[in-house]
Amino acid sequence: MAMKATTQFSPSRNDSNCTSDSRISQVIFPLLYTFLFLVGITMNSLAMWVFFKISSKSYFIIFLKNTVISDFLMILTFPFKILSDAKLVSWVLRGFVCQVTQVVFYFTMYISILFLGLITIDRYQKATSPFRTSSPRSLLAAKVLSSAVWLAMFALSLPNMILSNKKKTPRNVRKCALLKSEFGLVWHEIVNYICQLIFWVNLAVIVVCYILISKELYKSYKRTRCTGKASKKTVNLKVFIIIAVFFVCFVPFHFTRIPYTLSQTRDVFDCSARNALFYLKETTLWLTSLNACLDPFIYFFLCKSFRKSLLDMLCKHRAVSGLGAQGKNEGDDSDETPL
Template identity: 65%
Template sequence: MKNYSELQSVSNFTNRTINGSVCTRDNYVSQVVFPLLYTVLFFVGIVMNGLAMRIFFQIPSKSNFIIFLKNSVISDLLMIMTFPFKILSDSELAHWSLRAFVCRVTSVIFYSTMYISISFLGLITIDRYQKTVNPFKTSGPGDLLCAKILSAAIWIIIFILSLPNMILTNKKTTVFKVKKCAFLKSEFGLVWHEIVNFICQFIFWINLAIIVVCYILITRELYNSYKKTKSVRKGPRKSVNMKVFIVIAVFFTCFVPFHFARIPYTISQTRDFFFACSSERVLFYLKESTLLLSSSNACLDPFIYFFLCKSFKNSLMNMFSHKKKMTHSTEETVRRKEVLSAESSEETPL
């Protein structure tokens, strides 16, 4: 028989009433709509990032930019691999115990890779600014070593911050407690979860400031260059400007909405007695909707690789060109065999 505190927690979650109304959510949205959207993101993302990974394995790490892009694609792939667990858990197609695994492991990996991606977008932006100011500067061995050390430091720091969230989600699993990940955390686990969320917010705002400042400087450099050359090569220059701004477009589309919604949602999870049921419901759907946008970053990053990395673009075009030639050659071989077979049958006596 369940103890009193457990029953009380379950009651607070499932039957909590505010002004006489039961605190419930729209099961169709949370169990059908969002899982379907994540399924689409999973298949699109796994194809695009699998292809990106294959191409990057063929490109040497000859610049800081490529090193940052390679780390970004690894982070995106790890994020995408967590989608099936979220889909099965949210849609309730799997056993309820999977929800505990999602709370303890895959959700932690998901958020960790999100902030790794945010950090690398900041580094990519700094690199693009340096490339705009000094377009002919190349990365030396020392620069490449620093880029690799910095990349490793980002992975290690985020992992150290995230690991306690796995360890401290250690309460006994029941069919009721898995309905809310906060029920599985120890008291210190709730505190640490809140601390890490504020640290992650700090990481986001620092990178947001870096990206905004760098793009203001990039815009100034491009404008000054345009003023010097006036209308000379005006068309190509506009195309380049659009390519440069793809990073800030992806960042603002994917990450800014979520981070405006995350702080109040996190507080509602760890201190739910401060919030009315209707407020918790609104914050939940707002968080899930903006989280979906953040997840779409894994599908949008390959566009950054294509438009900003010449090595990636050339390798991709060569791959498709080679496949096209191979397909054409195969079709030609089959056609010749059919012609020879037809000629042979015509010559065969009755």
């Protein structure tokens, strides 16, 4: 029975004989991640600096702040991946990447997905109840919910660190699955299915919410006629930003992740198929990483307080103090339109 289970759940037995094109994995992808790191660390450092000058007086701001923290943590994992993939450091760092930073990367990815789903729900509530205000009790509930998201994802991710407990050698650190215990492979596959569920549920929530929001805005447009035309164009642009982030950054990876995980945990693919899935996974994973660079644009277009604070900072040397956001915004801190 034990031998049968090991055969079913095991990294591919022929990995040592299955080689891939090192130019792609050691040169191209490290260069692509270097670009993302330089752009992302700059944009998200600026976003974090701006956001923490804004008070947390709405669900919207609370969720956005959590998103920027998640994106910043994700970006901090990029240098480890760059150095490890480019083989510029010893194999010991590769073991650290498999056990820690790679887990943190996925941990922050799904936190971002969850918070973007919560932001969309908040925008739908704003569309249907534009004069809704946030009470201290409701703000506390939003903070508790945010903490619950972090704790739940941490509880899912921590075993992936602990169960990568096989002795690290120059040979087995080449494939992270080789470091996992038998139960570690099972847990890794279970977590992948849970994360798939998280993504598709959030994608469904976003699509449904924006369909309902569009209906509300179309009703408003019909009432206002000509005066609503320009507003309608602006709203359509904002809908496109959110949908584009999900479909460009997240959908390709989630179509790829299940077969790739099976190629790592079960001996069901030949060498050429495993290599194809690896390159497809790495390409779609880079698109997922691109999310950390696109989110600041979402902050800028959706959050009035963020935009005004940023413009105030950029224009200080011109003595344009009237653009400051603190103490001058009332209500929701989002744009005039519910999105």
